[in-house]
Amino acid sequence: MSKRTLIIGAGGVGNVVAFKCAMNADTFGEITLASRTKSKCDAIAENVKAKTGVAIKTAQVDADSVEELVALIRETEADIVINVALPYQDLTIMDACAACQVDYLDTANYEHPDEAKFEYKEQWARDQLFREQHIMGLLGSGFDPGVTNVFVAYAQKHYFDEIHTIDILDCNAGDHGYPFATNFNPEINLREVSAKGRYWENGEWIETEPMVIKQVWDYPEVGPKDSYLLYHEEMESLVKNIPHLKRIRFFMTFGESYLTHMKVLENVGMLGIEPVEHQGQKIIPIEFLKTLLPDPASLGPRTKGKTNIGVFVKGIKNGEPKTVYIYQVSDHEKCYEEVMSQAVSYTTGVPAMIGAKLMLEKRWYEEGVHNMEEFDPDPFMEELNTQGLPWKVMELDADATLEVKEN
Numbered sequence: 001m002s003k004r005t006l007i008i009g010a011g012g013v014g015n016v017v018a019f020k021c022a023m024n025a026d027t028f029g030e031i032t033l034a035s036r037t038k039s040k041c042d043a044i045a046e047n048v049k050a051k052t053g054v055a056i057k058t059a060q061v062d063a064d065s066v067e068e069l070v071a072l073i074r075e076t077e078a079d080i081v082i083n084v085a086l087p088y089q090d091l092t093i094m095d096a097c098a099a100c101q102v103d104y105l106d107t108a109n110y111e112h113p114d115e116a117k118f119e120y121k122e123q124w125a126r127d128q129l130f131r132e133q134h135i136m137g138l139l140g141s142g143f144d145p146g147v148t149n150v151f152v153a154y155a156q157k158h159y160f161d162e163i164h165t166i167d168i169l170d171c172n173a174g175d176h177g178y179p180f181a182t183n184f185n186p187e188i189n190l191r192e193v194s195a196k197g198r199y200w201e202n203g204e205w206i207e208t209e210p211m212v213i214k215q216v217w218d219y220p221e222v223g224p225k226d227s228y229l230l231y232h233e234e235m236e237s238l239v240k241n242i243p244h245l246k247r248i249r250f251f252m253t254f255g256e257s258y259l260t261h262m263k264v265l266e267n268v269g270m271l272g273i274e275p276v277e278h279q280g281q282k283i284i285p286i287e288f289l290k291t292l293l294p295d296p297a298s299l300g301p302r303t304k305g306k307t308n309i310g311v312f313v314k315g316i317k318n319g320e321p322k323t324v325y326i327y328q329v330s331d332h333e334k335c336y337e338e339v340m341s342q343a344v345s346y347t348t349g350v351p352a353m354i355g356a357k358l359m360l361e362k363r364w365y366e367e368g369v370h371n372m373e374e375f376d377p378d379p380f381m382e383e384l385n386t387q388g389l390p391w392k393v394m395e396l397d398a399d400a401t402l403e404v405k406e407n
C-alpha cells in the first residue's frame, strides 16, 4: 500500500529530508512538507521538483499547537511524521502523533524555550503512551545524535565484547567566508556551545565550565583541529544502553575566530534567552542575534571543505584490549551539488530519512519510544553507504590515539 509522509520544518535540514525522501519516493509515497512559513516549503518543493522530478505537497502549520498538528496529520493521512522543526516542538508533535496513532521521528531532543537545558526525560516519559497507541517514536535520528549512536552499536556488535570508553569526535572544517555564522539554527547552536561542559565517568556526570577542556585531535582527511569538550545529548542514552561503559565524552571543533565572536557576544549579553526591554518592546537577545546572522540555509553555496564525525572506541574483545575508530567524511560542496544544502544539514537530513525509511519498511520497528542504538545497526549502516554518507572503520592498536599532544 502506498505510504504518506509528513515532514515538519523547512529549514536547512528540512530541505535535505525533502530531497532525500523524494529520491526514495518508492518508500515515502506521497510527501508533504509543512512548516510555520509556507513560502519556504514552496521554495523547497520547487527545487525538489526541478532536480528530482518528484512533486511534493506543502502546508502551513504552527507546530506549537497540538490541535493544528492533529488536523494536518489527519488531512494528509500520514503514516509517519518526520520532525525537523526545532527541539521546542518535539513534545507537541509527539502528542499529536499519539492522538492520531502515527509514527514519529526527530533529530534533536526536547528543549524548553525558556531554559537552556536539553534531556530525554520528557520524551522517554511518552514511551507508555506510544505503546498504548501502538506507534513508534525514534529519537535523535540525525548525525549526532543519530549516526554516532549507530556507530557505537555497530562497534558493540562487530568489534567488542565490552566497550569501556567512547570519544565522539565532531569536526567541521568547512569555511563559509563570513567572519561569524552558525551552520545550523543559530539559537540552538549558540545555546549548545555556551552551556557548561559535561562528560560521564565511572557512573557519574562531571560538569565543567563551558569550553575549558581542549584537545587537538587528528581527523583523517581533515588534519589536526582544536576540539572542545561539550555536553551532547547522545551521551544520555548511550550511558543507559551500553553496558560496561566506563567513560564517554564528546568533542567538537571550533576555530579561534568563532570562539572570540562567541565570547564577545556572551559578554555583551547577546546570547541571553530572557526577554529584555528595548524602547518599549520586549526582545530576546539570542533571537535578535539570529535575525542578524546569516541564515544557515544561505551558507550552502559558499561553504567549502569537509566534515568528519566519528566515534573513537576502546574496550576488549576475547580478553584483548582494542581500539576502533568509525567515521564519516562529507564534503560541503558535494552535498550542495546534490541537494542544495551544506554538509551540516546534509549529514543530519540523510540519517533522518534513513531512520524513517527503516521504520516505514518495518526493518526497524518496535512500539514505544526508542533511541537509535537499541536497533540492529547493520541495515542503517548499509543505507548510509548507499544514500550519500559512506563511512570507514579503522582497527587500531590497543593504545592508539588520534589525540595530538601539544608541547
Ligand code: NDP
Pocket (backbone or CB within 6 Å): 008, 009, 010, 011, 012, 013, 014, 034, 035, 036, 037, 040, 061, 062, 063, 064, 084, 085, 086, 087, 089, 107, 108, 140, 141, 142, 143, 144, 145, 146, 183, 184, 185, 186, 188, 296, 297, 344, 345, 347, 348
Ligand atoms: P532551521 O532553523 O534552519 O529550521 C527550522 C525550521 O523549523 C524552520 O523552517 C522553522 O520555520 C520551523 N519551525 C520553527 N518553529 C516552528 C513552529 N512553531 N511551527 C512550525 N515550524 C516551525 O533549523 P535546522 O534545519 O538547522 O535544524 C532542524 C532541526 O535539526 C533542529 O531541531 C536541530 O536541532 C536539528 N539538528 C540536529 C542535528 C543532529 O545531528 N542530530 C544537527 C543539526 C541540527 P521558519 O522558517 O518559519 O522559521
